[in-house]
Amino acid sequence: MEEQKKIMEGFLGQRMIVLTPNIRKEIKENPLISSFYLTALGYYPHADGHECERPRGASEFILLYCIDGEGEIEMNDEVYLLKANTFFIIPKNTPHRYYSSDKAPWSIYWLHFSGTNSRKLYERSLIDGAFHVHSIPFEQYRIKSFDQIFNTLDRSFSSRDMEIMNFRSLYFLTSFIYYRDINPAVYSIDMVSNSIAYMKINLDKKLSINALADEQNLSISHYLRSFKAKTGQSPIAYLNQLKIQQSCQYLYFTDKSIKEICALLGIDDQYYFSRLFTKLIGTSPSAYRKAYKR
Numbered sequence: 001m002e003e004q005k006k007i008m009e010g011f012l013g014q015r016m017i018v019l020t021p022n023i024r025k026e027i028k029e030n031p032l033i034s035s036f037y038l039t040a041l042g043y044y045p046h047a048d049g050h051e052c053e054r055p056r057g058a059s060e061f062i063l064l065y066c067i068d069g070e071g072e073i074e075m076n077d078e079v080y081l082l083k084a085n086t087f088f089i090i091p092k093n094t095p096h097r098y099y100s101s102d103k104a105p106w107s108i109y110w111l112h113f114s115g116t117n118s119r120k121l122y123e124r125s126l127i128d129g130a131f132h133v134h135s136i137p138f139e140q141y142r143i144k145s146f147d148q149i150f151n152t153l154d155r156s157f158s159s160r161d162m163e164i165m166n167f168r169s170l171y172f173l174t175s176f177i178y179y180r181d182i183n184p185a186v187y188s189i190d191m192v193s194n195s196i197a198y199m200k201i202n203l204d205k206k207l208s209i210n211a212l213a214d215e216q217n218l219s220i221s222h223y224l225r226s227f228k229a230k231t232g233q234s235p236i237a238y239l240n241q242l243k244i245q246q247s248c249q250y251l252y253f254t255d256k257s258i259k260e261i262c263a264l265l266g267i268d269d270q271y272y273f274s275r276l277f278t279k280l281i282g283t284s285p286s287a288y289r290k291a292y293k294r
Contacts (some may be wrong), residue, residue, distance in 0.1 A: 016042035033166040036115040051099035060112040062090040069106035073098040
């Protein structure tokens with residue numbers, strides 16, 4: 001049986017645009033979009049025989065988003081299966097190879113991106129610092145967003161259109177990277193998210209580390225380590241931030257006294273509250289009320 005021919009591109013119904021070096025140079029010199037910008041994008045429907053190999057990697061990060069069929073990505077001696085409703089981001093300068101399944105050819109959207117913030121954005125897609133194939137529900141607005149980007153590029157390469165295109169590209173990319181954060185009701189099933197939800201409905205109480213860890217049925221050490229790993233803060237620091245945010249609402253929208261606000265937030269010491277407020281907001285509660293209250 002003859003081996004199937006592998007091809008990089010040229011599929012019925014495909015859409016693809018690659019920005020030329022002169023356009024990329026203009027974008028890199030534009031301070032509004034130089035921190036993140038698209039260099040190429042495309043859509044390959046039913047990409048039978050699709051294969052791409054870069055022994056030295058690419059000079060940009062690559063988002064691969066599969067909406068149908070499946071394929072595989074080979075990188076760092078590992079194989080990652082990309083199937084319908086999953087995505088993967090390949091880091092720049094990393095040798096890789098990816099290819100569509102012979103039995104169920106994939107349909108993929110892809111995006112190459114760069115810029116001074118591109119690595120930070122890529123790192124947000126990692127889980128515990130490791131590569132990961134993310135499962136994500138199909139949502140029509142992403143396809144609409146891609147179409148808007150493509151149509152803008154198809155229309156013009158003016159500076160203004162390049163700004164619009166890259167703002168939309170950032171929105172498109174972050175809809176993948178932050179998909180759990182954008183849909184907390186769907187994805188917030190982990191311990192930290194549950195604990196934060198518990199804090200928010202109990203802002204009027206004095207919650208200790210012991211109480212917060214017990215509420216999640218975890219040891220204090222495990223709870224502290226997990227919470228800080230996800231939020232970058234200790235649970236008490238996060239709780240205090242929530243309390244101060246709520247106090248701003250009271251100061252802005254009500255005539256409640258500082259003493260009354262403290263009682264509503266489970267804080268006994270008004271002086272402690274004032275010091276904490278000033279530390280986090282940068283001004284005293286009374287000065288904040290005077291400056292911002294309607």
